[in-house]
Amino acid sequence: MSSEKKRAKGFFSRRPALWVTALLLLLYIVPSAHLKIGPGEFLNGENWRQMADLVYRLGPFERINTCKNANLVWGETDPEGPWSGKLDPVKVAAVCEREETLYWFRPDFLKAQVAYVGNIKAPLLDTFRMAIIGTFIGSLLAVPAALYSSQNLARKRWVYLTARTVMNLIRTVPDLVLAAILVGAFGTGALPGIIALSIFSFAIVAKLLSESIESIDPGPIEAIQATGGSWWQQIAFGVWPQILPNFMGYVLYVLEVNVRSSTVLGYVGAGGIGLELQTNLNLGRFREVGVVIVVMLVIVVAMDWVSNKLRERLV
């Protein structure tokens, strides 16, 4: 039977788990030896203390430096001073052997943080709008791009190769750089952010989708071809139903990524909550930064939940 796949009988296919483990170990050992970092770096307590400090400063806590193990220093009395002749030594100073930072929970800080959520509603909505529009435009354009850059659908090899190369080029540009360039061209505001997110979503969705397309069952395509269907009909009837759940999954995933990255895009002036985040960070208002992060977290978790529900419906 021609459709039966032949099993590869290579050396590496016999013990796949072993080889994958070896490969992963190699992927860690070789570069880490070069970068001169080892597990010690990760286990360094000071680094983690710094981390913890940052996390506390994002929350409703007041930082107080206190002294642990204050040692009293005793001095000799001045033999010529007014206290001379006294037998007792004199307390001179208290020296801190080790400083300790304490964090006090402040309900008033928390109240202020909760109130602050109301202040960032507008930029948050802007971010959301940017992310949704960017995802929509990018994903829509990604569909034809994915079709043209899938090997199994390619009618002309050069079209496929060109499409693939262009897609790779677009993916190479970091979204932040893209946004910075676009801000330069269009000025600050939501528009450069939307364009940057569109291009970014386009590149991701097209890549993932073309990989899905390359792994679909070729049978239905052949069947549509055999009925006299055109290329577009083969796509609409043989390919599209097979990739639809994947496509929806990618779109929802990219929407999530876009909500997150649109916060960073505000940094280069592309509007939304990112601007608020940047201002807060610059002014050292860590508690406000913390609020923005928590709100983003809630949004991302909520979106994850919603997209899971949607995907269950679709598959």
Place this chain on the structure above:
Amino acid sequence: MLEFKGIQKVWPNGTKGLQDINLKINEGEFVAIVGLSGAGKSTLIRTINRLVQPTEGELLADGMDVCKMNEAQLRAWRTKVGMIFQSYNLVKRSSVLRNVLSGRLGHIGNVRSILGLFPAADIKLAKEALERVGLSEKIDSRADELSGGQQQRVSIARALTQQPKLILADEPVASLDPPTGHAVMNDLRRISREDKITTLVNIHFIDMAQEYADRIIGMRAGRIVYDGPASQVTEQTFEEIYGRRIRPDDLRGNEA
């Protein structure tokens, strides 16, 4: 109605898929093509609707050379040729009706079909085809909810919806259990008779070939090694075609 003249197929890696095929298929015939896997049965059948492009030779269909048809002519020819596959090749996530309607794609434009706007006449055809294979009540089910035999019937209905002059069946029963396989072959046979559709079936079960076909064509290593009426075929003929003794797995067995 079909005439192969010196058809050759050499694959890009140099393997000879078909060698010197000269063959005439008559209107309304029910032909079984037998042979071991790799003998070229699938390749032969696929040259007819040019899913495989022969490297040499002529294939005349109603006086036109299939090998030289342009895109539009080829599509027009394919609309007249229904095809049934071993693995059914249905779109699993689509409904039965949509799968069957895809048999009409060659007759409607890109935009209409992409929007799913099939003419009422086409929908009627699809429903009739489903009725003929006994699956009317499954019309709105998703294709992957059906059993293997039902899926193969849907693919027969898809071919029927094309209103074909010719049906090509590539190992239609190889994935089915014996009783289901017989039921599917019965359907094919009945439809071929009723609608006078010329039918070519690739099959490697010799008992089924004998039971259902009018004519048997034997293939080995890309060549036709036997061609004759099914009534004259004996076990010895099959041993000659297969180049070895007949084994139990060459037989499908009777209807259970």
